[in-house]
Structures are given as structure tokens and as C-alpha cells.
Amino acid sequence: MALWGGRFTGQTSDLFKQFNDSLPVDYRMAEQDIVGSISWSRALLSVNVLSKQEQQDLEKALTDLLAQVQAEPAMVLLDDAEDIHSWVEIKLIEAVGDLGKKLHTGRSRNDQVATDLKLWCRQQGEDLKSLLANLIEELVKLAEREQDTVLPGYTHLQRAQPVTFAHWCLAYVEMFERDVQRLNNALALMNTSPLGCGALAGTAYAIDREALAQDLGFDRATRNSLDSVSDRDHVLELLSVASISSVHLSRMAEDIIFYNSGEAGFLEMSDDVTSGSSLMPQKKNPDAMELIRGKCGRVVGSLTGMMVTMKALPLAYNKDMQEDKEGLFDTVDTWTICLQMAVLCIQGIKVNKERTYQAAQQGYSNATELADYLVAKGIPFREAHHIVGVAVVAAIAEGKPLEDLPIAKLKEFSEQIDDDVYQHLTIEACLEKRVALGGTSKDRVKEAIASKQK
Numbered sequence: 172m173a174l175w176g177g178r179f180t181g182q183t184s185d186l187f188k189q190f191n192d193s194l195p196v197d198y199r200m201a202e203q204d205i206v207g208s209i210s211w212s213r214a215l216l217s218v219n220v221l222s223k224q225e226q227q228d229l230e231k232a233l234t235d236l237l238a239q240v241q242a243e244p245a246m247v248l249l250d251d252a253e254d255i256h257s258w259v260e261i262k263l264i265e266a267v268g269d270l271g272k273k274l275h276t277g278r279s280r281n282d283q284v285a286t287d288l289k290l291w292c293r294q295q296g297e298d299l300k301s302l303l304a305n306l307i308e309e310l311v312k313l314a315e316r317e318q319d320t321v322l323p324g325y326t327h328l329q330r331a332q333p334v335t336f337a338h339w340c341l342a343y344v345e346m347f348e349r350d351v352q353r354l355n356n357a358l359a360l361m362n363t364s365p366l367g368c369g370a371l372a373g374t375a376y377a378i379d380r381e382a383l384a385q386d387l388g389f390d391r392a393t394r395n396s397l398d399s400v401s402d403r404d405h406v407l408e409l410l411s412v413a414s415i416s417s418v419h420l421s422r423m424a425e426d427i428i429f430y431n432s433g434e435a436g437f438l439e440m441s442d443d444v445t446s447g448s449s450l451m452p453q454k455k456n457p458d459a460m461e462l463i464r465g466k467c468g469r470v471v472g473s474l475t476g477m478m479v480t481m482k483a484l485p486l487a488y489n490k491d492m493q494e495d496k497e498g499l500f501d502t503v504d505t506w507t508i509c510l511q512m513a514v515l516c517i518q519g520i521k522v523n524k525e526r527t528y529q530a531a532q533q534g535y536s537n538a539t540e541l542a543d544y545l546v547a548k549g550i551p552f553r554e555a556h557h558i559v560g561v562a563v564v565a566a567i568a569e570g571k572p573l574e575d576l577p578i579a580k581l582k583e584f585s586e587q588i589d590d591d592v593y594q595h596l597t598i599e600a601c602l603e604k605r606v607a608l609g610g611t612s613k614d615r616v617k618e619a620i621a622s623k624q625k
């Protein structure tokens with residue numbers, strides 16, 4: 172049953188109904204629609220559209236319905252209704268009869284859907300914040316375990332300078348902390364209530380929209396009815412935050428896939444998050460991380476899709492906007508399971524310290540140290556850089572690391588190089604020199620871990 176039959180003399184085609192109905196998607200906002208409806212009934216009481224008794228009866232029926240959908244959200248799908256707003260109204264009329272028909276006074280599905288969706292985003296945003304916090308906590312734990320583990324640091328995927336494994340963990344902690352901040356910003360900005368804006372021009376009843384906003388836990392009411400019913404910035408923002416966070420997840424996944432590879436062998440992912448090959452018996456594949464890396468594409472795709480849906484839409488509400496939910500719901504689900512999966516993967520990681528140490532020793536990762544050594548002896552950095560470059564070429568030709576070249580050989584590159592050079596070329600020396608804030612020295616990393624544990 173549609174809520175708008177009177178204007179029509181002809182029948183709705185089955186295909187159009189299937190095309191137009193959004194219940195199979197927006198049933199997930201049942202709770203928000205009912206909560207919004209309860210507040211709306213209170214607003215109608217305040218302007219004497221409903222008597223005290225009527226409002227109480229409506230609130231009771233809505234509260235019963237809320238308990239039912241909370242217990243069994245999929246129950247909504249057993250019925251046939253155009254959308255979740257129609258479903259709630261139909262159920263209410265079934266429960267209380269004609270009184271239920273009064274609830275939609277002064278309200279439109281346009282301010283209703285905008286309100287429901289903001290309430291939904293707010294709830295999900297809070298859940299996502301705690302999932303991000305779990306991942307941050309797990310990465311900090313791994314950092315604590317691997318404070319003394321040396322890892323080759325890369326630029327251009329070429330071994331560059333050694334870092335600690337903990338330093339790598341904390342790099343992702345920074346990213347996920349920014350995601351939490353971004354979520355907070357988005358949630359703060361979207362926390363305004365569109366309810367009471369009607370279809371587009373505002374409601375004809377003298378409703379105190381600020382009181383209504385407070386009742387629903389919003390900071391305040393929105394200011395312009397045209398904007399309120401057509402604003403989907405909150406969807407775009409949640410999709411943006413999800414996209415950026417998914418990019419972070421995909422980068423972490425890519426690092427782990429590489430570290431887990433036979434070529435690197437820096438770590439092993441646990442059996443509970445890896446899978447085998449149907450043909451090659453030896454395989455143990457990092458599917459969980461590959462899926463996290465891959466799902467990022469869907470999330471960014473939903474952001475792009477919604478941007479294009481909103482582009483050049485005229486004021487105010489247009490049915491195009493019904494397309495906002497599929498991508499948003501899918502994104503929130505995808506982001507949620509990726510964060511949960513990342514936690515499980517990080518928990519099971521076993522780092523191979525010997526292998527990472529060995530790899531950090533190769534690839535001339537201490538070349539910068541030799542240049543800095545020459546700088547300390549009074550050679551300008553640019554010149555020192557060139558001298559060490561020549562030394563690296565010679566070392567490569569001999570198939571040896573810099574520290575294995577005898578002093579006589581090193582002196583060929585610069586007279587300033589003395590026996591004390593070797594102590595500067597150890598991995599430990601490379602790490603310990605990075606003492607400035609943000610660097611990979613033991614003390615800085617220890618401080619960073621402690622600051623994340625507060």
C-alpha cells in the first residue's frame with residue numbers, strides 16, 4: 172500500500188514499483204525512523220495537533236514497534252511497503268487504527284529521511300570510532316613487542332635507512348588516529364536536525380525545532396528548510412572519511428603482504444587469517460590483507476558515485492538522493508569488517524627478527540651515516556654525499572657492504588676516514604642517531620608508545 176494513492180486513477184506498474192521501492196535497502200533505518208517519529212509525536216502534542224492521550228498512545232505503539240525491530244531487524248522485510256517511512260506508518264496504523272494517520276501531520280518523508288540518515292550516520296560513526304580505537308590499540312601492542320626489532324625502511328621500495336618495526340607500527344597509528352579525528356569532525360558537523368523542515372518550505376505548525384533537535388540528541392536545528400531536505404553532505408563526509416581510512420588500510424595491507432612474501436620473509440601471518448591454494452600444496456596466501464587492499468576500491472567507488480549523484484542536483488529534494496544509501500551502507504559494512512579483520516591479522520603476526528635485521532644490513536642502508544661521518548670531519552654534505560656514492564659503487568663491485576671494506580680501501584675515497592668509522596656504520600648507530608622528535612631512535616619510539624598508551 173502506498174501512502175499517496177488519492178491523486179492517481181491509473182495503476183502503478185510492477186516494474187516501476189520494484190524500481191522505486193527502497194525498503195529492501197532503507198529497512199536498516201527502522202530504529203532511527205521510529206525514534207524520529209516518537210519525537211515528532213511530542214512536537215505535535217506541543218502544538219495541540221495531538222492530545223496528551225493520543226500522543227501517549229502513539230508513543231507506546233512506536234516504542235513497542237521499536238522493541239520488535241531491535242529484536243529482529245529483518246522482520247521489516249516480510250512486509251511490502253515503499254520505504255521504511257511508509258512501513259512504520261503502516262505498522263502504526265495497524266496497531267492503533269485511525270490515530271496512526273495523524274502522525275504525518277506537518278511532516279514530509281523529505282525531512283524524515285534526512286533526519287533518519289543523520290541519526291544512522293551518527294550511530295555508525297560512534298561504532299567505527301571504537302573499531303579504529305581497537306586497531307590502534309593492537310598496533311601499539313605490536314609496537315611494544317617489536318621495539319628492538321630492526322626493519323629495513325624503504326623509499327621507492329629500495330632499502331633506504333633502517334627503522335624499528337615499532338616505528339612502522341606507529342606510522343599507521345598516526346594515520347588511524349587522524350581518521351578518528353576526521354570522524355569526530357564529520358560527526359560534529361552533521362549533528363544538526365532537519366526535522367520540522369517539511370517537504371522543502373518548512374512546516375506549517377509552530378513547532379519549536381530547537382526543542383525537537385534536543386529531543387533527538389542533535390546539537391541544534393538546521394537553519395534553512397531547502398538546504399535541510401536536500402543536504403547529503405553528511406553522506407559525502409562519511410564516505411570521504413571511510414575512503415581515506417580505507418586508503419590507509421590498503422597501504423598497511425600492502426606492506427604486510429610484501430613483508431609476508433617469500434622474497435622478504437619479514438613476518439608470517441597466522442593460519443587463522445590465511446588460505447591455501449587448491450592446486451599448489453605449499454601455498455599460504457595473505458588473502459585477508461589482499462581483500463582489505465582490494466575493498467578500498469569499492470569504498471572509493473561509492474564516494475565517487477555519490478559525488479556524481481549529487482552533482483548539479485537542483486534544490487530541493489530529488490529522488491536521485493534515494494541512491495545515497497546503498498553505497499553508504501555498503502561502505503560502512505566494508506570499513507567495519509576491514510577494521511575488524513585488520514585487528515585479527517595484526518594479533519597473529521610473527522615477526523622474524525633475524526631476517527629483518529639481515530635485510531636491513533644489506534642494501535647500503537648505512538650510506539647516509541658514512542656521509543654524516545664525513546660531515547662531522549668538516550666535509551660539506553654535498554661533497555660527502557658524492558664521496559660515499561663513489562664508495563658504494565666500489566663496494567657493490569666487490570660484493571661487500573661498506574663496513575666490510577678495509578680501512579685502506581675506505582681511505583681511497585677520503586683521507587678523512589679513520590678507524591673510528593666502523594662504529595658509525597652499525598645498524599644500531601644508524602637507529603640511535605635518529606633522536607629528534609618523530610625519529611626512530613629507541614628513546615623516541617619508547618616515548619611514542621607511552622604517549623599512545625595514555
Ligand code: ARG
Nearest residue numbers: 193197254280281284492493
Ligand atoms: N525513500 C526516499 C529516500 O530515501 C524517502 C523520501 C521520499 N520522498 C518523496 N517525496 N518521494 O529518499
